[in-house]
Structure formats: structure tokens, C-alpha cells
Amino acid sequence: MNSTPVRVSRLGYVNFETPDVQRLTEYYTKVLGFALVDESPQQVFLTTGNDHHCVVIDKAEAARGRSVVGYEIQEDLDSAQRRLKEAGLATERRTDIGPGTPDVLVLTEPETGAGLHLYESQTPSGVTATFDQRPSKLGHVAAYTPSTDGMRTFYESAMGFRWADSIGDFFVFLRCNADHHAANFMQSDTYQGMHHIAYEARDLNHLQIMIDNLARQGYRLYWGPGRHAVGHNIFTYHEDPDGNHIELFTQLDVMLDEEKGYYEPRPWHEHFPMKPTTWEADALAMNAWGPLPPHGLKR
Template identity: 65%
Template sequence: MQENNDLPDPAVRVSKLSYVEFRTPDLDRMVEYYTKVLDFNLVEQTAQSAFITTGSDHHCVVLTKGDSAARTNVGYEIWEELGDAQRRLRDAGYDVERRSDIAPGTPDVLVLTEPTTGIDLHLFADQDLVGATEYTPLRPTKLGHVAAFTPELDPLQKFYQELLGFKWSDTVGDFFVFLRCNSDHHAANFMSSTKNEGMHHIAYEMRDPNHLISMLDHLAAHDYRLHWGPGRHGPGHNMFTYHKDPDGNTIELFTQIDVVHDESKGYWEPRPWHESFPMYPKTWEVDIATANHWGPFDQGSLDH
């Protein structure tokens, strides 16, 4: 689709990526990873599920017992009143259900199906603020973004831009798009693929390089090794590291992501590592420097 941020008023306006659900065959093992290794706060746990957070929101990660699967649903906070958002989404031709039984902390939720992937999206006005109540120096600051494969990129990008109000930030080649819902360079990114499906990776933000290094030392002490990084991406320019969680899902820990206040005037927080001044959304070449400015290329990062 045409990379155009001058789109009609969207049906709803997403304000942030709020949570992602994982299914896991070993719930206790995943809870231990998130709480003991990544230092998240466990808010609630039952025999079938756990709700975990980095901040004051009730949860940013939902773990559900079952066959291993990542990004089984995604929750987005929106600016809109839910009744109005439901009407406008239905007017746009989407089936939308309003439910009060999705999860603790989110008693009023709109549920609709994400085009091309078939997963559920949850839209809501806010979460109960009963999550982490005290600061810890190791914990990631927030859920940053989630990347997924899709068999058809254009209709999914159109859905996110025209129906959910996302803006285009960058594209790699013709197959990997980065979309934002606030000033962070991307909250959702999608890679076109006919051989892969599901989640590509999920990313948690660290405050700065020192915070990231402290977490990497903590990972090493718990026998978690990086399979790529540290490095610096081209799109978003975030400093990145990647490792695998106990179920084999790819986890990115990152810092220094681009902040886009007004794309019409360029990226309004210039960084010394930018390639041009000011920076604007663009289509990147498919090469090593796009994936990692600093060096080694992980073939799996752009394997679609």
C-alpha cells in the first residue's frame, strides 16, 4: 500500500500498546522467568493464567496455560469512548463484541479479529492501576512493541492506519513495516511471509545503555545467552539485544528508540547516529546496515 500518513480520520485512536498474551505449557516456569529473570511484577495468578506487569497498569503480559504460542491476543488502550468506537468500527464493516469477562484489570473491552492473522485484538479505555507499586532498578520500563508475521501485509497495514489511527514510520524493502501509535517509532511491526506465522519478537524497553547492560549481566547469571546483539537497528535506531525465553519466543531488550513528535518536520529528537538531518519516514534497503549498523547480521531477523 502507499506509505501515506495523511489519511482520513480513523475509526478509533490507539494511544499505546498495552499487553500481549502468550500460551505456555509450563505456566510456573514462564512466571519464574518473567519475575526472577526480567524482574516483572506478578499481580495475579491462578492455575490457568498469570498477569504480569512492568508498571502501574494491571498487566502488560498475560500468560495462559496451553500449547505454546506467542501473541495469541494483543491489547491496545484507546482515546475513545468504547460505545462510539464500537459503532464506528461496525460502520467500517468489522464485527465487534463488547465484553466484561476478558481479564481482571480490564472490565470493559471491545474484541475484534485482526485481519490476515486471525488473532483477537482487545481495545479498552484504560486498565486498573494496581500493578507494580514500587520502583526496582532492574525491571524494564515498559512493553515497547511486538512484531508479527502476516501472509498479506497491505491489508493489515491499511487496517492499522485507517481503522486504528497508527502512522507509518519506516519500511524495510517491501515486506517489513514499522507503525506507531504515539511518539515511539513503532509499537507494531509486521513482516510479510508465506512460510512463517505468529510472533516475530516482543520487545521491552530499558532506560539507557547502563540499564540494558545490568539486565544482560542478570540474564547471564541465570544462564540466558544472547543470540544477537548488542547492535543498533536502522529503522528506529534502537540499541537492541535478543534472547529466547523458556518457550523459545524471541525477546528483545532495547533502548534509545527514535522519538517522532512531528514527521512533517522530521524526527524531532535528533540523534548523532542518524543518517540524515532531519530524519523522515522512509523505505530502507535490505542490507546488513539496515538490520544492524554495528556489525553482525542475524539472517533470521529478516527471514520471511
Template identity: 60%
Template sequence: MATPETAESAVRVSKVGYLGFETPDLDRMIDYYTKMLDFHLQDRSADTAFLTTGADHHCVVLTKGGPKARVSVGYEIWEPIADAQRRLAEAGYKVERRTDVAPGTPDVLVMAEPGTGAQLHLFAAQERSDADNTPPLRPTKLGHVAAFTPELASLQKFYQELLGFRWSDTIGDFFVFLRCNADHHAANFMASTKYDGMHHVAYEMRDPNHLITMIDHLAKNDLRLHWGPGRHGPGHNLFTYHKDPDGNTIELFTQIDVIHDENKGFWEPRPWHETYPMGPRTWEVDLATVNIWGPINEREMDH
């Protein structure tokens, strides 16, 4: 697997901002996000809802339709919108600048993600939500989004050369992890001609106790895990997976690897790392890569 370097002329993404879903039952999905995951409902209309975990106006957008996950992904960028628009146009990509995408994001660049059918939204900042400061159950943020792609190498190149992502890890030759800030990954992609769309979306919990409290809450409401708890190899995050009402895979995680010094390129030392110092690598395809603790869910690695 080639690992292209980040281009100097790339748009500089700072974080994954939001994820868009289509759902046939808007009220059911709002109930799931507000009652199961404790998200704050910031705004809604007859066919759209905007939910958040914190200060940003939204990190989840629900629209009547589907069911379909990852119809759009919003990325916050460091630079002015006009500069990003110029860079992308010069690179040959069709980009539309819009003011009507969503409340809270009045100035957005919209473009097609190569090969997946999803829309990418680039914005400089969101308006603030009126959510309380992180209630006890609520995840701290939208952490990352994973998707299938029939053209992994070209999509990885697009993210690194055009959006400024950096390579973090690869499993075999089919699953790549990319970062846009200190977190191990904000986007990861699995090569597949069998599946398309979203692989999973992940929301971060503060620590293991916070994760356990949330899992207990889900269990009390008859919502069961289908994989985990466990610890991944790439990223080394503690993870659990369950399904939302539309059948989308939801990961709740904590303790993900972070890089504090890009010049050195090593992950922050952790006692469970395989090497010291630990840096980006290509992992063998085996049990310990997927879950250091043991059991594997075959569906999560089926491509």
C-alpha cells in the same frame, strides 16, 4: 510498498497495552518473567497469570496451552469504548464488547486481527497494579510487538485506516513499522507465507546502562543472547535478543527514535542518524539497515 495515510475516522490507539501468550508450563514462564525480567506478578489463577512492569494492571498475560505467542494484543485507546465500537461496526468489522476478558480491563472490545488469527482487544484504561515504582532491573514498559503476516499491505491499511497508526519506516517491500504515539513503532509486521505468529516482543530499558545491567543478570542465570548488542537502522534502537523458556524471541531495547512534532514529521535528532533531519523512509535491504554496527542474525530477516 504503499503507505496509506491515517484516516480521519480511525479509532485512536494511544499505546500497546498488553500481549497474550499461551504456554504449556505456566509456572516456568512466571519464573522467567519474575526472576529473569523482574516483572511484577499482579494476579494469577490455576491456568492464567497477569504480569506488569508498572502502574497498569498487566502488560503480559500467560495462559496454559500452546506454546503460542501473540494470541492477543491489547491496545489502549483515547476515545470512549462505545464510540470505537460504532466506528469499527460502521467500517464492517465484527466487534464484541465484553466485561470478562481479564481483571483490570472490565470493558473491552474484542475483534479478530485480519489474516493472523490473533485477537485484538481495545480498552480505554486499565485498573492500577500494586507494583512498586520500577525496581532496578525491571523494564520500563512493553514497547512493541512484531508479527508475521501473509497479507502485509492489507494489514498495514487496517492498522492505519481503522486504528489510527502512522507509518514510520519500511525495509524493502516486506517489513513495515507503525507507530501510535511518539515512539518509532508499537507494531511492526513482516510479510511471510513461510512463518506465522509472533516475530518478537520488545521491552524497553531506561538507557544503555540499564540494558547492560539486565544482560549481566541474564548471563549470571545462564540465559544467553542470540543476537546483539547492536543498533537497528529503522528506529535506531539499541537491541539485544534472547529466547524465553518457550522459545519466543524477546528483545530488550533502549534509545528508540521518537517524533515530538507530527506536523513536521522528523525524528528527534540523534548523532547516529543517516540524514538530517531524519524522517520516515523506505530502507534498502542490506547489513547496515538491520544492524548499523555489523553482525546480522539471518533468522531475524528470514521471511
């Protein structure tokens, strides 16, 4: 790929397929506090704020996370489509994707087959901010892939992402803006599909409110609270009703100065300045406070 990459500005939305739309919708509205913006028997659109949607729930025979990922771009779709074609990637321009995104450039993610949607902006949701358990935003989406090298090449060369960090030679973290990562991929010959999806809390107090509401609704954490060394976010993990792994987090690293190339200094950093690095595949990289997840690193 020798063409100039598309300029992705941020992660916009993710699609879930489920045999029980009502059950998953109730989880997002009652447990996580998302606002329901639009719905039909086959599809539901939910948001955390101004965007029309950041989660889409699709009716399907079997549960599947991360069937589609939507990214907002910093340029017009005509330009993006032209340069993706120059890079040898097939795209389709569509106006029937759904409410909130009237013009979308569709392509397929290599290695995983997931759909990728590129758009300039979403229709405003009309939803106001709250100070309850609702996350502040969709943070990042992780997936299994047969090749982290191939996926990294695609996202850097075609989508304009930057390398953020790696764990060994099998887990790569990629960013499209100042946030440490919007996409991360674990190499696996055994597993496929979504690894986890993450929603951001404003701060530790907000994270506590979110976790307390999980408990009230009968959901238990299976890992955390802890602190990842990679990205340094404080994390918690639980499963949604379909068994998808959901991370709630806060204090993710940010890179405010691209030219200097290091993350905004935090007292808990291991190095100063803290630059993108390849971490040893050990407990420290996964959790600076304690143990690995109960199932280990499923590869």
C-alpha cells in the same frame, strides 16, 4: 474503510499461551523482574508498573506468542465500536476478559487471526517502580503476516496508526504515538505467528543490568548488542523458555512533532531531518554496528 479510525494511544499488553505456566512465570519474575499481580492455575497477569498487566500468560497445550494484543484508546468504547462497525469490522463488547480490564472491545486482527483488545484504561496495579532489571515498559510486538500492505491498511484506516518506516517491500513499522513503532509486520508465506516482542530499558546502564541478570540466570544473547538503523534502537535478542524471541532495547526514535514529520534528531542518524523512509534490505538497516542475526531474515 472510509470511517474515521479509532484513536489508539499506546500498546497495553500481550498474551502468551504456554503448556508450562509456572516456567514462563518464573522467567518473567526472576529473569526480567516483572511483578506478579494476579494468578490462577490457568492464567497469570504480570506488570512492569502502574498498569494492572502488560503480559498475560494463558495455559494451553502448545506454546504461542502474541495470541492477543491489547491497546489503550483515547476515546470511549461506544464511539470506537460504532466507527469500527461503520468500517465493516465485527466487534464484541465483553466484561469478562479478566482482572484489570473490566470493559473491553474485542475484534480479530486480519491476516493473522490474533485477538485485539481495545480498552479505555486499566485498573492500577499498585506496583511501584524499581531500579533493578525490570523493563520500563512493553515496547512493541512484531508478527509475521501474509500481506504487509493489507496489515498496514488495516492499522492505519481502522486503528489510527501512522507509518514509521519500511524495509524493502516486506517489513513495515507502525506507530500509535511518539514512539517509532508499537507494531511491526514481516511478510511471509512460510512463517506465521509472533516474530518477536520487545521490552524497553530506560538507558544503556539499565540495559546492561538487564543483560547481566540474563547471564546470571543462564540466558544467552543470540544477537546483539547492536543498533538497528530502522528506529535506531540499541538492541539485544534472546529466547524465553518457550522459544519466543525477546528483544531488550533502548534509545528508540521518537517523533515529538507530528506536523513537522521527522524524528527527534540523534547524532547517529543517517539523514537530517530523519523522516519515515523505505530502507534497502541490507545489513545496515538491521544492524548498523555489525552482522545480521545468525539465522538471517527468516521469511
